[in-house]
Amino acid sequence: xxxxxxxxxxxxxxxxxxxxxxxxxxxxxxxxxxxxxxxxxxxxxxxxxxxxxxxxxxxxxxxxxxxxxxxxxxxxxxxxxxxxxxxxxxxxxxxxxxxxxxxxxxxxxxxxxxxxxxxxxxxxxxxxxxxxxxxxx
Numbered sequence: 001x002x003x004x005x006x007x008x009x010x011x012x013x014x015x016x017x018x019x020x021x022x023x024x025x026x027x028x029x030x031x032x033x034x035x036x037x038x039x040x041x042x043x044x045x046x047x048x049x050x051x052x053x054x055x056x057x058x059x060x061x062x063x064x065x066x067x068x069x070x071x072x073x074x075x076x077x078x079x080x081x082x083x084x085x086x087x088x089x090x091x092x093x094x095x096x097x098x099x100x101x102x103x104x105x106x107x108x109x110x111x112x113x114x115x116x117x118x119x120x121x122x123x124x125x126x127x128x129x130x131x132x133x134x135x136x137x
Contacts (some may be wrong), residue, residue, distance in 0.1 A: 001116055003097075006091045006116075010018060010090055013090055014056070016062060019063055020039060022042055031051060034062045034069070041059040041060070050116045052120060057086065058083045058084055059083070060090070061084070064080070064086060065082055065083070069119065091121065092117065100114040108123065
């Protein structure tokens with residue numbers, strides 16, 4: 001498998017943040033977890049490629065913004081949104097999205113497959129782009 005430009009951005013970001021990325025066994029339903037005390041992101045063993053990339057981008061968002069684990073539910077929801085948006089910015093550029101949409105139309109599953117991210121991340125990127133467009137109007 002060749003390394004995509006977004007993979008290069010993702011791992012360059014992990015390096016910039018001085019974060020070790022590894023695979024392991026995680027408790028519960030979580031696909032990934034940030035361990036700040038050892039500066040390590042652990043990804044569940046066996047994740048599909050697009051889920052792995054999306055989860056790593058999301059966890060790097062928590063690192064970038066210094067989100068503490070185990071916080072208040074109201075704060076947690078905001079942190080999750082911020083981490084998702086961070087992943088969307090790293091993994092999907094405007095030009096990559098336009099290319100995917102030119103080939104596949106607005107179909108979220110097809111766009112996600114083309115961009116090699118989860119469908120949820122495509123929806124997050126669209127929401128961010130819509131807010132950007134509205135703020136420029």
